[in-house]
Amino acid sequence: MDSESFSLALRSPLSTAAGSIRRRDGFLVRVDRDGVIGLGESTPLPGWTESHEECEATLAATQDPESMLAETDETGRSRRPAARHGVELAVADAEARVAGKSLAAFLSDGAIAETVPVNATVGDGSVDATVEATCEAVDGGFSALKVKVGARDPDVDAARLRAVREAAGDGVELRADANGAWDVETATRMLDVAAELDFSYVEQPLDADDVEGHAELRGRGVGVALDESLATVGPARILASDAADVLVCKPMALGGPIRTLDVAYQASERGVDAVVTTTIDAVVARVGAVHVAAALPERLSCGLATGSMLADDLALDPAPVEGGRVRVPAGPGLAGDTFSALRERS
Numbered sequence: 552m553d554s555e556s557f558s559l560a561l562r563s564p565l566s567t568a569a570g571s572i573r574r575r576d577g578f579l580v581r582v583d584r585d586g587v588i589g590l591g592e593s594t595p596l597p598g599w600t601e602s603h604e605e606c607e608a609t610l611a612a613t614q615d616p617e618s619m620l621a622e623t624d625e626t627g628r629s630r631r632p633a634a635r636h637g638v639e640l641a642v643a644d645a646e647a648r649v650a651g652k653s654l655a656a657f658l659s660d661g662a663i664a665e666t667v668p669v670n671a672t673v674g675d676g677s678v679d680a681t682v683e684a685t686c687e688a689v690d691g692g693f694s695a696l697k698v699k700v701g702a703r704d705p706d707v708d709a710a711r712l713r714a715v716r717e718a719a720g721d722g723v724e725l726r727a728d729a730n731g732a733w734d735v736e737t738a739t740r741m742l743d744v745a746a747e748l749d750f751s752y753v754e755q756p757l758d759a760d761d762v763e764g765h766a767e768l769r770g771r772g773v774g775v776a777l778d779e780s781l782a783t784v785g786p787a788r789i790l791a792s793d794a795a796d797v798l799v800c801k802p803m804a805l806g807g808p809i810r811t812l813d814v815a816y817q818a819s820e821r822g823v824d825a826v827v828t829t830t831i832d833a834v835v836a837r838v839g840a841v842h843v844a845a846a847l848p849e850r851l852s853c854g855l856a857t858g859s860m861l862a863d864d865l866a867l868d869p870a871p872v873e874g875g876r877v878r879v880p881a882g883p884g885l886a887g888d889t890f891s892a893l894r895e896r897s
């Protein structure tokens with residue numbers, strides 16, 4: 552196994568209530584299965600994963616991929632999810648290639664989607680900038696849109712949400728993501744606004760640790776989706792507390808594609824939906840996430856339209872977004888031969 556660092560700037564920063572994301576620094580991971588090279592990616596994002604330093608040290612200390620994948624903490628989750636993601640994805644890619652199957656087909660025993668619907672992501676911005684981004688997304692063929700909220704005064708955010716609904720029209724599915732910015736009173740008020748505007752869910756209205764608070768916010772006519780809480784407290788407590796209508800499943804934060812599918816199945820058993828999204832990953836992890844989404848039994852629009860946020864990437868995207876959907880690469884593995892240059896050790 553080996554890993555190689557990369558550093559990618561965003562085209563323009565993604566503004567959220569939890570700060571701006573300006574660049575994504577991570578590691579390309581390679582494993583060798585009897586001469587078949589599998590590719591993975593570890594792109595840590597504090598708040599969802601371990602730090603860059605911890606990720607780097609974990610990868611450097613990993614001699615044997617299998618034993619690193621077997622290490623878990625007391626809750627059955629990884630304390631180094633980004634490092635684990637890179638290794639789990641690389642092993643799965645290699646095994647899928649050996650089996651001659653796409654990663655999605657390798658991960659699933661059910662039917663595989665040929666395309667996956669994705670949501671456009673609209674960052675924090677003025678009302679005008681928000682409307683402009685909304686129109687651009689709708690013109691581009693997106694039928695689902697996620698708006699970042701929580702960075703501004705709630706009244707301004709309410710105006711932004713109204714303007715988005717007006718600009719998008721009735722046929723577009725809308726979501727909002729507060730990244731944990733609100734207290735219970737503000738969240739209650741904003742959920743009522745979102746419900747009135749027929750948003751399907753509000754993501755992470757309260758702090759990640761406030762599982763009970765989220766449980767109490769449900770049932771107001773708009774869904775509660777949990778993202779940071781899933782990374783921080785884990786799926787078991789969220790599902791046991793009936794704290795969410797939707798789990799926002801980021802393979803990078805959950806420790807790998809197989810872990811993510813497992814979380815989605817657990818959710819499904821309890822009647823909770825799963826949406827697969829990235830942490831604005833580079834192309835290897837992003838395509839991995841596309842395969843995870845394609846392997847899910849039921850599919851909502853996923854947060855996978857994040858490649859265009861990067862100014863640069865590790866390779867050409869074999870699964871570009873077209874008209875609000877992503878075509879799932881046929882394989883074998885992540886994307887057939889498209890990543891062959893990345894498989895060679897530099």
Ligand SMILES: O=C(O)CCC(=O)c1ccccc1C(=O)O
Binds near residue numbers: 828830
């Ligand atoms: O879900 C999406 O539309 C894109 C991904 C996204 O919003 C995101 C990207 C990086 C870090 C955090 C988040 C988030 O969902 O909060």
Ligand SMILES: [Mg+2]
Binds near residue numbers: 754
């Ligand atoms: Mg989120």
